[in-house]
Amino acid sequence: MNHLWSPWRMKYIRRQKTPKGCVFCDAVQKEDGESNLIVARGKRAFVILNRYPYTSGHIMIVPFEHIGTFDKMDEETSAEVMHLIRQGITTLEKIYKPNGYNMGANLGASAGAGIASHIHFHLVPRWDGDTNFMTSIGETRVLPEDLSETFKQLKDAWPNYKKSK
Numbered sequence: 732m733n734h735l736w737s738p739w740r741m742k743y744i745r746r747q748k749t750p751k752g753c754v755f756c757d758a759v760q761k762e763d764g765e766s767n768l769i770v771a772r773g774k775r776a777f778v779i780l781n782r783y784p785y786t787s788g789h790i791m792i793v794p795f796e797h798i799g800t801f802d803k804m805d806e807e808t809s810a811e812v813m814h815l816i817r818q819g820i821t822t823l824e825k826i827y828k829p830n831g832y833n834m835g836a837n838l839g840a841s842a843g844a845g846i847a848s849h850i851h852f853h854l855v856p857r858w859d860g861d862t863n864f865m866t867s868i869g870e871t872r873v874l875p876e877d878l879s880e881t882f883k884q885l886k887d888a889w890p891n892y893k894k895s896k
Contacts (some may be wrong), residue, residue, distance in 0.1 A: 736855045755779070755793045755849045761884075765879050771815070773874040778815050778889070780882055785833075785855050787876040788823050790885070793851040794815055801838060803826045812852060820890050829856035835852060 758767040758779060768780040770790065781789040792815045794808045804812070816834060823829060834857040837844035 788856040
């Protein structure tokens with residue numbers, strides 16, 4: 732039998748059992764960098780790498796305000812979220828040249844939201860053939876790039892990136 736080790740998963744598993752605060756609200760209080768994985772900030776929302784990505788380049792766009800439902804997001808925040816999603820696509824195109832994207836939000840725990848109390852939007856680059864036997868049958872993701880390298884590339888390539896904290 733072959734074994735594929737993913738020791739980073741244990742931190743995630745243990746964290747799920749003892750949630751403390753909001754990971755997005757905690758991250759936004761820190762200085763931008765690899766410790767919080769914030770790639771860019773706007774006036775009302777920010778872009779953060781998914782710490783447990785489906786694939787390299789998996790980002791999330793998150794309002795600063797701690798709200799859990801779409802209807803509580805004001806017009807200005809909604810517009811900025813869409814703007815940051817567009818910037819994300821442009822940036823991911825430059826770096827990874829994917830064939831497509833998955834974009835969306837899991838609204839509520841029953842819909843699969845891991846952090847249901849703070850709405851966030853996923854942008855996942857996809858490539859032809861990237862759903863292979865490892866994901867489909869082996870229930871294992873293979874990431875071709877270290878998260879710190881993904882962070883550096885996205886931060887450097889993000890349009891008009893300004894360090895705000």
